[in-house]
Amino acid sequence: DGMLRNIRIERLKDKLGTRALPTAELTLEGTPAQLVGGAGDGVRKIATLFNVTRVYNAVAAVAGMRRAIALASDYARRRRAFGKLLIEHPLHVETLAEMQLELRAAFLLAFRVVELLGKDECGDATESELKLLRFLIPVAKLYTAKQAIAVASEALEAFGGAGYLEDTGLPRLLRDAQVLSIWEGTTNILSLDALRAIERGDVLAEWTSDVKRRLSGLKVAALSSCAERAVSAVHRIEQYSERAVSAGSEFQQAGARGFAFAIARTEAAALLIEHANAQGDQVAVTAARRWCARELVPLTEADAEYRADTIALENGGA
Ligand SMILES: Cc1cc2nc3c(=O)[nH]c(=O)nc-3n(C[C@H](O)[C@H](O)[C@H](O)COP(=O)(O)OP(=O)(O)OC[C@H]3O[C@@H](n4cnc5c(N)ncnc54)[C@H](O)[C@@H]3O)c2cc1C
Structure with a gap:
């Protein structure tokens, strides 16, 4: 009915950016509402x-x-x-x-x-x-x-x-x-989300076999060395995830960002190679080769000693 119906506007937030899209702090007290999809399991829904x-x-x-x-x-x-x-x-x-x-x-x-x-x-x-x-x-x-x-x-x-x-x-x-x-989940929170694939080994295996399959049988010879680097990146990710399973939760969490970046860079490598292979144009080949020349798997071996050093570093030696 166009009325606020017990929604109180506390303030419009003073933001660094996205000012074309106002963000407000609201209080809902006695505001009529209707359950969507029934009670419970809200996060899953x-x-x-x-x-x-x-x-x-x-x-x-x-x-x-x-x-x-x-x-x-x-x-x-x-x-x-x-x-x-x-x-x-x-x-x-x-x-x-x-x-x-x-x-x-x-x-x-x-x-x-x-x-x-x-x-x-x-x-x-x-x-x-x-x-x-x-x-x-x-x-x-x-x-x-x-x-x-x-x-x-x-x-x-x-x-x-x-x-x-x-x-x-x-x-x-x-x-x-x-x-x-930041919004829709920070880098760390999403890295922890991606990490769950290690626990559910079938998801990671699905991805590694998908990447390997897409990188096999390339017709552009200039792409073969970067495809080898991408496949080697996949192997390093597989070996890392095996170590991470036995090393436990703290090891996994501390290394989650590196793990997520490794997946992203390796998936991007596979996509750039596939694209160059399909298009065959020189700029696409150059892009794939330059991308694969970079470090694709910035993994962190966060064992107990490494984590102790991290804590000391964060403290600034205090
Ligand atoms: C402009 C704007 C609009 C937004 N609009 C909406 C909206 O419409 N709807 C909505 O629901 N939300 C909205 N948000 C909220 C946004 O999704 C959250 O701010 C964001 O998910 C981060 O949560 P937080 O602010 O509670 O940070 P915190 O959870 O306090 O995180 C602070 C820092 O700690 C890190 N951190 C937290 N937990 C862990 C952990 N377990 N391991 C490692 N690091 C960790 C984070 O990565 C982050 O760097 C909006 C935010 C902004 C800035």
């Missing part, structure tokens, strides 16, 4: 919604990256520094190309989960695809969010001092990107 919102988050991360890079790339073709256009400086081109690589990886990662979610929503997903969807959603969300913040920051810097000025509209890109790794 809302979990399907998280699947959708986390996929949206990954797509928004990619969109933000694309915009930031488009602006930085355009500026590099107009701004002159040290006697020539920015785009003519080898180190600046290197910086922009690295951003493009992040974007390509994030795009493929995000749209891998879009594809799987679409199949699920149309009732076309196999059992295996449903397991992959469940496993890859937190990974894609957390990784693309982190990369979107890094790319927004780099794009700002690519404008030099102008990037720091509000009237260019660029600071807003960074402020808006920063929330992507």
Whole structure:
């Protein structure tokens, strides 16, 4: 009926970014409500919604990256520094190309989960695809969010001092990107979510065999060495997860972020290779090769000694 019906607005929150989307602190006291889906199991029921919102988050991360890079790339073709256009400086081109690589990886990662979610929503997903969807959603969300913040920051810097000025509209890109790794689950919380795949060994096995299958029988010879690196990354993840099972919960939790990043980078490697293999164009091959030349599995062996050192480090020796 348009009335507030016992919803009290305490305040509108003063946020770092996403100001076009107000966030309010509300108190609901005696507000009429209707149970959706019956009482109990609330978290389980809302979990399907998280699947959708986390996929949206990954797509928004990619969109933000694309915009930031488009602006930085355009500026590099107009701004002159040290006697020539920015785009003519080898180190600046290197910086922009690295951003493009992040974007390509994030795009493929995000749209891998879009594809799987679409199949699920149309009732076309196999059992295996449903397991992959469940496993890859937190990974894609957390990784693309982190990369979107890094790319927004780099794009700002690519404008030099102008990037720091509000009237260019660029600071807003960074402020808006920063929330992507917080809402819909922080990086750590989603890493712990991905970690559960170690406990449910069948999910991890589903993913490792999927990646190996997709990397077999490539027709572009220039991709074979990076496919070998990606398969070797999968083996290292498998061995790590076996060690993590016997090493216990503290080992697993302390290493969860490295584990999730390893899955994300390796899945992105497989996607970049597959894409290059299907397209056969030189830029796609270069992207796959450069991505695979990076560290794909930043795993942390967080045994008791390592964790004791971590605690001392965090304390600053106090
Ligand atoms: C702009 C904005 C809009 C939002 N909109 C909504 C909304 O519409 N609906 C809604 O329900 N929520 C919303 N949120 C809430 C958001 O989902 C939470 O803020 C977010 O999930 C983090 O939870 P928290 O704030 O309680 O942080 P905390 O849980 O207090 O976490 C603080 C830090 O500790 C870390 N941490 C916590 N637990 C662990 C652990 N077990 N292991 C390792 N690290 C850990 C986290 O990673 C984080 O870095 C919104 C938040 C923002 C900023």
